[in-house]
Structure formats: C-alpha cells, structure tokens
Amino acid sequence: MSFLAIGSIAIDHLETPFEKRENVLGGAATFISIAASYFVDKPMLVGAVGEDFGEENLNVLKEKNIDLSGLQIVKGGKTFRWHGRYHYDMNNRDTIETQLNVLSEFNPVLPNKFKEARYVCLGNLDPVIQRNVLRQVKSPKLTVCDTMNYWIENKLDDLKETLKLVDALIINDSEARLLSQSPNLVKAARLIRAMGPKILVIKKGEHGALLFTDGSVFAAPAYPLETIVDPTGAGDAFAGGFTAYLAKVGDLSERSLRKAVLYGSAMASFCVEKFGTEGLLNLSLLEIDDRYRSFLELSRIDEE
C-alpha cells in the first residue's frame, strides 16, 4: 500500500567518542524513507533541501527508489544542518549546533498523488507542520507520528492537537515521561493514549521497545550489539520500518503490530551499525528477515 514520509532532510556533523564525520546525509525523512524502501514500492518523501544538498545525496535517495516529487529544492537556500556529539555511553548526546536554513520556512503542499497515501509517517518536526500535512492526506489508513523533547517543552498545545489526529505515536522513554509527567512508563502509556494515539510505541534504546494497544502490552527486546557506531537516525529507521511493514501487510491486527515493532527494531539495529544512513543502504530482504528472526529468538521459549 502507498506510504508517505515527511520530516527533516539534513546534512549532519557527527561526533562519537570514536570518530568524527562531517557532511553526512541525515534527517528524519531520509532515514524513514530509506528504511521504508525495503517494504514498499516508491515511498513518497516530503521535505525540503537547499542548493547545497548535492547530486550525490539525491542519488542515494533515488537509488532506493524513493519518490522525490514531493522534495522541494529551495533556490538559494541551504539544507538543514545538525551538529551532534554523543556521550561515551552512546545513549545520550548534545546538540552542538542546529541551522534550520530551509526548514525555517518549510510548509509543504503535497503533490496530488501524495494526497492518496494510505500509510503516513510523520517524522519529527514542528507539530503544526505535521498537522498541516496530515490534513492534506485524504483517507489515511494509518498515521504514525514521531516527536521529541523540544516540541513537548515548547509547543505542547500544538503537539496535543496533532496527537488527537494520529493513530500511532512513537517516542522514547524520556519523552514519554516528559509528555505524561509520570515516571512510570505503564502509567505514562495510559495517559498518552488518552491524548489520542491508540497505538503507542515507547522506544528504550538498549532496552528495546514497548507497544501499548487496547488492553495489551508487547515487549520487544533490543538486539545485543557490542559495538554501536552511530545512533543517529535509529529512531527514524524504526518508525520507517514499523510503518512500512504495516503498509506492506495491509492490516493493523495485534499480531501485525507486534511484528512491525520487531521489523522497526531490526531496521534500527542495522542503522546503528554504521555511520549515518550507511547501515541502511545495502541490505537484502533476506538479511532483514534474518534479523527479524533473531529478535524472535531473543525472547522465545519453546513450548513442551
């Protein structure tokens, strides 16, 4: 089924305790649509870049068969840039610098074809923009939203308006605690689901993810990696894999939602194994299914 991603497209400057890289392709919509490309044909990408974005980065997206007719290349504009530095534990990071550039006036108008999308993944962005995009989509079957601390702290009312409109929210545990004002994740989940999204995924980094639906909780393990090269984009890869897997199977049963969490987790685990998008670019469907099965094995107990 048709899949649409919206979010930032970035050029990142990344520092981990072990390596520094400049001019790395990044951004939520980038990771989401690349991850989605393994599950759906021609994922539609909505975003904006500047003239500095470059052929090479465009080709990365084209090679993943991403529909770029919703990509705005702003004349004289500069691409959004983010400079981040990860702590020694790789779980925390500081933003050294953010240059919004073309994102500061980003307010996309969807091409007609994009308005027919059935599966919509709203990457982390101003919740007002997320809402404006959502309103242009005629009859989505599933809308999935990501957000971050910044919007919870600075645009809470707008975020709550957006949350009323989406089917699913994917956030991390510290964001869930902040949004719900509850330190207990189970209580946090109940409070957040009452804000709108009936499907809630709370990502816990090295501790896996929790899926909350009506009367049910699913606990997904994390893939046991000894070395994490670069955590950038893992959350977006999760959201892309999660949403696009559901688009592929075309149903929203509890079983499919649980499998989607593991496929999302699989894409996130590939993502962190290399810098930027590198870990997501050259995967085979077999590798992805193998990783999915590894996730199953992690919590399997064979019945007698």
Next chain:
Amino acid sequence: MSFLAIGSIAIDHLETPFEKRENVLGGAATFISIAASYFVDKPMLVGAVGEDFGEENLNVLKEKNIDLSGLQIVKGGKTFRWHGRYHYDMNNRDTIETQLNVLSEFNPVLPNKFKEARYVCLGNLDPVIQRNVLRQVKSPKLTVCDTMNYWIENKLDDLKETLKLVDALIINDSEARLLSQSPNLVKAARLIRAMGPKILVIKKGEHGALLFTDGSVFAAPAYPLETIVDPTGAGDAFAGGFTAYLAKVGDLSERSLRKAVLYGSAMASFCVEKFGTEGLLNLSLLEIDDRYRSFLELSRIDEE
C-alpha cells in the same frame, strides 16, 4: 532437589515517596528463601539474627516451611538493620543508615545436612563469606551468586575469587557496568563471563532482564506494573525464584534457564506490589504460573 540460601536477614526501615514503614522483615536470605519456598520443599536458610528478631518474624519463615536449623540466633546480639529511602522514580535509593550488628561477626558453619545441598543461592554478602560457605557444600549442581556495588568497589579481588567458583551471577545493569568497566552490556556480559560464571543474568529493573549463556542471549521483559509499592527485596526474590525453579526441574538446559528467568521475574513482580515480604507470603502456585504465562504473552508473536 535440595536448595540452600545464604545472606542477610534484616529488620528494615523503609521510606518510599508514598509511605514509611519501620521494623519490616527484610534481608537477602529472607526474600530468597521465601521466594524459593514455592518451588522446593524446606529451603535451607543460613543466616544470623539477634535476640531482637522476635517470634513473629521467625513464624513468618516457619510458615513458609523454611528449614531454620542453619539460623543462628546470637545471644545478646542485635539483628542487622537497614534504613533506605527510595527516590520518586522508585528506581534509585539512598541508604540512610546501616547497622551491621550480628552480621559483623557472621561466619557460618553449615549443619551437616546443609552441606549436601545441590542448589546454592549466595545472597548479597561479603564475597569472603560467600566463598567460605561455598567451600562447605560438598557437590553443588548449581551455585548462584548475587553481589552489589559495595563489594565491587571495596573488595574487588575477593569478589573475583568468589566469581571463579560460581556457576551463575545475578547482578543489575549498573553493577555489570561497574564490574566490567564497560558501558555496553553485551560487552560487559562477555567480560564478566570470562571472570568465571558461565551463566549471567543482568537485571534491568523496569526494563526486564538479560540472560547470557554460551552463544545465546535471552531477553526477558518486565511486568508492566503501574504502581510499585516497595522495590526492596525484588532482586533477592528474583534470585530465589530463579535458583529454586531450576532446583525443582533439576536440569540446566537453555530452555530451563530461560524459564527460570521468567519465574524469577514473576517472583520479583509479586515482591514489589506490597511492602517488604508481604507480596511474597500468600501466593498460590496457580497465581505464580499465571504470572509466568503473562510474561510469556508479553513477548509472544504467534506463528502463522
């Protein structure tokens, strides 16, 4: 099969953000042996208390059919006392006061019957005492060890000597990082298993637990509780349930070890639902099996 627990027996003064309680029965050996009592007949308890311990507390242990012939009641002595205060998130706590009392001269000599124990659970204690006890057990089939930050920081060489002698270690994630000097838990597990224990369980509180064995990782979810009344003893209840389940089934297969992690998790989840040992005292085997099945459901995906 025969089961032996050693560790502190305490009278606790507990403060959570919601309630304070004084003179609450506690201590590692207490929680371990009560949790074990649901899986094995007459768990053997090795410990020491003072004359202040009281009939009421003794009766709690007797009613769980615990073999108290290894319990030393020190004439004129006072029972070990711990005063702890939990933070708002219930994940962290401060020790306000510790009175070692009879524990300061605790160096148990096992009754002959106890020396025949096949399953041994060494609760958190000075690693020298753990080792001295272990040397008295003639041919254990499984030895399980708990420890804490204090011994890692202050008696590391002794702890490492003890670790060489045990089959399994159960510690929490911050202790695993401290002991291995690695922030990555997968790497930490590899380094710790190289110190001796071939079976390693890393407990992650609200994030569940990981079991590391030869070439295999098992991820157990946490039970999604909205309200945690008192976390005291949860780790000991886990160790008791884990070890005693294995004593009950009498084998150490990967499958049994994985089930043991879930039974340990089940006992820990009952423990935190009430104050002190209260959550562990009046369980039925049916309730415990139901909780075990709830853990299975948390990570189950039905096959097609």
